[in-house]
Amino acid sequence: MPLNAPPVLDLDNARFITGAVSINVAACRSGGFPALVRGLGCRLSADRSTVTLLLRESAAAEVLEAVRRNGLIAAVFSDPPTHRTLQLKGVDAMVLRPEAGDVELAAHYCDQFAAVLLPFGHEVPMVRAVLACRPDDLATVRFTPSSAFSQTPGPQAGEPLAGAR
Amino acid sequence: MSIKLDAIRECLEGVVPGNIATCAADGTPNVAYLSQVQYVDSEHVALSYQFFNTTRRNILASPYARVSVIDPHTGAQYRLSLRYLRTEDSGPLFENMKARLAGIASHTGMSGVFHLLGSDIYHVLDIEQVAGEPLPSPPPRRNLLAALRACTRSLCAAADLDDLLARLLDGLEIYFGIGHAMVLMLDEAGGHLFTLASRGYAVSGVGSEIALGSGVIGVAARERTPIRIGHFTAEYSYGRAIRNSLEQRGIAGIETEIPLPGLAASCSQLAVPILACERLIGMLYVESEQDLRFSYDDEDALVTLAGHLGAGIRLLQQLDVHDDVAIADVVPPPVSGAPVLVAHYAENDSVFLDGDYLIKGVAGAIFRVLVSDYVNKGQIRFSNRELRLDKRIRLPDLADNLEARLILLARRLIERDAPVRIEKCGRGRFTLKVSRELVLSERGGSRS
Numbered sequence: 001m002p003l004n005a006p007p008v009l010d011l012d013n014a015r016f017i018t019g020a021v022s023i024n025v026a027a028c029r030s031g032g033f034p035a036l037v038r039g040l041g042c043r044l045s046a047d048r049s050t051v052t053l054l055l056r057e058s059a060a061a062e063v064l065e066a067v068r069r070n071g072l073i074a075a076v077f078s079d080p081p082t083h084r085t086l087q088l089k090g091v092d093a094m095v096l097r098p099e100a101g102d103v104e105l106a107a108h109y110c111d112q113f114a115a116v117l118l119p120f121g122h123e124v125p126m127v128r129a130v131l132a133c134r135p136d137d138l139a140t141v142r143f144t145p146s147s148a149f150s151q152t153p154g155p156q157a158g159e160p161l162a163g164a165r
Numbered sequence: 166m167s168i169k170l171d172a173i174r175e176c177l178e179g180v181v182p183g184n185i186a187t188c189a190a191d192g193t194p195n196v197a198y199l200s201q202v203q204y205v206d207s208e209h210v211a212l213s214y215q216f217f218n219t220t221r222r223n224i225l226a227s228p229y230a231r232v233s234v235i236d237p238h239t240g241a242q243y244r245l246s247l248r249y250l251r252t253e254d255s256g257p258l259f260e261n262m263k264a265r266l267a268g269i270a271s272h273t274g275m276s277g278v279f280h281l282l283g284s285d286i287y288h289v290l291d292i293e294q295v296a297g298e299p300l301p302s303p304p305p306r307r308n309l310l311a312a313l314r315a316c317t318r319s320l321c322a323a324a325d326l327d328d329l330l331a332r333l334l335d336g337l338e339i340y341f342g343i344g345h346a347m348v349l350m351l352d353e354a355g356g357h358l359f360t361l362a363s364r365g366y367a368v369s370g371v372g373s374e375i376a377l378g379s380g381v382i383g384v385a386a387r388e389r390t391p392i393r394i395g396h397f398t399a400e401y402s403y404g405r406a407i408r409n410s411l412e413q414r415g416i417a418g419i420e421t422e423i424p425l426p427g428l429a430a431s432c433s434q435l436a437v438p439i440l441a442c443e444r445l446i447g448m449l450y451v452e453s454e455q456d457l458r459f460s461y462d463d464e465d466a467l468v469t470l471a472g473h474l475g476a477g478i479r480l481l482q483q484l485d486v487h488d489d490v491a492i493a494d495v496v497p498p499p500v501s502g503a504p505v506l507v508a509h510y511a512e513n514d515s516v517f518l519d520g521d522y523l524i525k526g527v528a529g530a531i532f533r534v535l536v537s538d539y540v541n542k543g544q545i546r547f548s549n550r551e552l553r554l555d556k557r558i559r560l561p562d563l564a565d566n567l568e569a570r571l572i573l574l575a576r577r578l579i580e581r582d583a584p585v586r587i588e589k590c591g592r593g594r595f596t597l598k599v600s601r602e603l604v605l606s607e608r609g610g611s612r613s
Contacts, residue, residue: 026186129240
């Protein structure tokens with residue numbers, strides 16, 4: 001991606017992926033074996049060019065190992081009430097140590113997402129069981145989205161977002 | 166594989182949507198949401214193929230996939246390592262998934278969007294539990310094995326088919342807590358099922374018919390497979406089944422005379438074939454107004470129960486229980502009131518009492534024989550054995566269940582408050598009780 005290219009994410013999609021949405025992350029291990037882990041939150045650089053995903057390190061071992069090996073990543077974000085779904089892909093993913101504020105961000109994400117799921121009959125303790133993470137078990141992966149696709153179910157599913165490559 | 170697929174089936178119910186990760190040939194990963202993960206057997210799952218999307222392109226190029234599922238009660242997460250084997254676009258598994266997907270689509274506001282193109286079958290290579298902080302499992306709602314044992318033990322004591330059905334419906338209610346149930350028998354010659362017994366409905370619907378392939382019961386019967394739906398779906402509702410039945414027959418005739426029983430807004434449906442020696446003999450259907458009322462374990466229990474039921478029906482049939490001892494002479498009650506016109510239409514053996522529809526098909530033919538012999542010979546005592554040999558009845562198949570037809574007829578006579586009743590007077594024997602004079606009328610063709 002040229003240095004001066006506009007970010008793949010517009011403001012609306014930037015707000016969407018950093019909101020209380022479900023996050024799942026995939027990578028590719030050697031031999032073409034996929035790896036998969038649930039995301040525990042997401043933050044964006046100020047210019048919206050890089051995305052940082054929060055992961056539970058003990059659950060993400062394969063994803064982290066694959067990212068370290070080849071930098072390839074896919075992340076899908078979905079809003080349960082509306083089914084709005086967006087997938088981002090990148091080729092430059094890096095495993096990084098959490099930054100100040102990441103533990104709080106993960107806790108905030110867990111609270112917010114649990115509130116979204118409550119009307120669907122999912123009790124808060126169950127959602128916490130899925131998303132809770134010890135501070136010393138947090139890892140992050142940062143990447144530059146190089147392509148973005150709408151995956152909202154329907155005829156437009158799978159189409160690249162306008163402006164995305 | 167340290168964790169067995171059987172042990173985590175509840176995670177496959179889709180309460181929390183699963184995810185699938187795949188890789189393209191160039192190593193680009195992809196991740197998507199799954200609307201359906203279907204348990205096939207202890208080593209296989211099937212995923213719904215609905216669109217030709219990146220996931221599909223990837224698994225055709227490289228067959229390995231990772232799927233994550235979550236236990237809706239404990240929050241425990243599992244990751245399945247899968248290898249794609251093949252796609253089925255017809256048959257029992259496909260129809261099962263299609264029916265369930267209709268329920269899922271309706272529940273999630275995706276009716277008209279979700280459309281099953283195929284069932285992608287995967288071999289489960291490994292299952293791992295993902296690190297997390299799951300909650301303790303809630304206690305089971307009931308012990309289904311204990312319920313099954315108690316219910317099958319009760320079935321074993323049945324004296325005849327009528328008793329067997331009563332014990333089944335009682336057992337479902339007492340041991341399984343299932344208050345809405347029906348048993349339908351297959352009319353092989355007619356290509357339809359007829360309701361023989363039901364529980365938990367405003368009207369019994371005994372005698373109502375459903376065509377093979379119509380609604381959840383008809384599709385499950387046609388495919389000889391259990392079908393379990395966890396959410397309301399108009400596509401498989403009983404109202405739709407009625408319309409389909411009529412459309413398939415091309416008439417809006419006497420079938421409308423007996424409405425199917427059924428909950429108008431059934432949220433959970435489970436239709437289980439009753440098989441005996443691999444032959445379909447009927448269907449057991451249960452339903453509930455509660456979402457996701459029936460689990461994989463409930464399905465297993467009722468499939469096993471239906472197996473006992475099928476064997477019981479066949480066994481009772483073969484025993485052909487019959488009292489040879491002389492039965493005390495029955496004094497026919499005096500007839501009174503205006504005569505009743507009994508019209509029989511030869512083409513479909515339909516019978517009308519004073520113009521009101523009573524019954525048709527084999528049960529109609531049986532009724533005609535009984536009332537003919539009553540009017541012409543004054544006969545009021547009959548045995549199942551003589552009916553089985555009676556050429557006027559033309560039982561469609563040796564295996565056809567005469568006793569089921571007699572139960573159907575007896576119940577219809579009661580429900581129509583008819584002046585003719587059938588009452589058992591010993592094993593394999595019954596008497597005809599007539600309270601008004603009967604006038605027989607043979608009509609050609611059929612009335613619709």
